[in-house]
Amino acid sequence: MKSSTKDKAQGVFHQVEGKVKEIAGKVSDNPKLEAEGTSERIAGKVQEKIGQVKKVVGK
Structure with a gap:
């Protein structure tokens, strides 16, 4: 897998995981988890975004 594709995929995964933690923190009234x-x-x-830049630059 190209570095740019890997960065983009991992970035999306972290966004989803972060959103889940945010919601869990709100539901459980845990500001640390939300943050x-x-x-x-x-x-x-x-x-x-780094993955997108790498794709444009050609790395």
């Missing part, structure tokens, strides 16, 4: 989910979701977006 962890938010940061993971944002990191996933960044990783997905």
Whole structure:
């Protein structure tokens, strides 16, 4: 698997996982879990963008 495709796939996975943690944190009234989910979701977006940039650059 190309590096760019791998980054994009992992980024999407982290976004989904982060969103699940956010919702679980809200439901269980756990602000730490909610914050962890938010940061993971944002990191996933960044990783997905890195994959898109790599594809454009050709790595």
